[in-house]
Amino acid sequence: MRGPAGLLLAALLVPPAGAAAPAPAPFPGGIAVLPLPALGSLPPVARFGGRRVLVRGEAGRWVAVVGLGLDLAPGRHVLQLADGTAVPFEVRPRRYPEQHLTVPRRYVAPDAAALARIRREQARVRRILARYSEDLQPALALSPPLRAPVSSPFGLRRFFNGEPRRPHSGLDLAAGAGTPVRAPADAVVADTGEYYFNGRTVFLDHGQGLITAYMHLRRILVRPGQRVRRGEVIGEVGATGRVTGPHLHWGVALNGAMIDPTLLLAERP
Template structure:
């Protein structure tokens, strides 16, 4: 693993991955000393120790314009450095789904609003200590059928960019926890189908959707690699697959980048 080194004011050196972050990426920052917190793009992020070193995972939202932004580090003293965000063009994907999955009756709209609120509330939570155990792992092995950030158009109706990655696996494929943490939401929702969310601490969450069966319950602590569910095709889908999402301090980021950098 190669880190790009940068130098902050007052002589503090640090490094980060990926070397050229773009909108939608998690950025793993390697810190030379212990830090209380970091502030980047208006959000607070917190450091953790791993193998005797200090790191922090910060998030670049999809909507951020390319440019150079300040990262502040709060330790024994306040220091700062600049991180350049590079441009990235995300492709558009056209999908055909049953009309009932696009044009909803009012009772379905009300249900979707309640479920979206529940998910957002869950992902905005914060556990002030790391629950994860080292690097994250793939929740399932399969072809990446839909990358993060795709601008999806369902039956010619534009929708928001894809909030995770889709892993093409047959229904019933075991789904593993990408890291250790606590199960904070389980349910059967209209759009994501059977959904499971794990809190990994420090505002880091993983999301697993379109499951056929959930094998854990809310409140359970799970280990990295533990079987937590079976894949399926519940919710709004065109076929069986696992939707895998990652959120850092409420910001959706590319799971594939996280798996590559940490």
């Protein structure tokens, strides 16, 4: 039986007020923002597609902020809470525009050695994007990593030399070589490396499954494990990897899903 003491306890153990969650954008490449039927002062554990999902307190309730992959089928999906509760939600369709590019043939038809390297690198990126750093509190309003026009938006359905490729999983910012690239929020450097397609790359872990990536850099100015503050310079724009000229490819992943970085921007780049 729940007596007056129980009621008092329930009143005390409510989710914190917290900062506002981003606006819902429930389509592939977007974000679902789902109020959870859970009380208590500790955030409930929620999973989507087997992956831990970011949960934050907002206006006295718990809210899941779920990254929706570009390959997710529109329709009904389900978020699972650790206590067995299912939270259904709807993913709406979105049609992204097409882009046709001509690139050097070795990038469209890599040889066996390059293919082996590409597979190793894909596995490494999957491991990085699978991180869930519970103790880091991510800011969900990001600052632009630099100020430059968008040369290629998120989600473009790309064709290289006429062959369909994976859709564009980040945002291209047309800044000149050497332009400083800044952390969009506090983070820990998850990894750095030189990749076949992505060139010199920095991955930042902002916590709870929010990972951001900076590709084609000329110089990398941070080391794995290093803590960086919002606005700190982490590298310089370059043209390393599969590119036709210098630019920053900025990727944002939430629970392993690449989402449109502009959805978390506090202001336009």
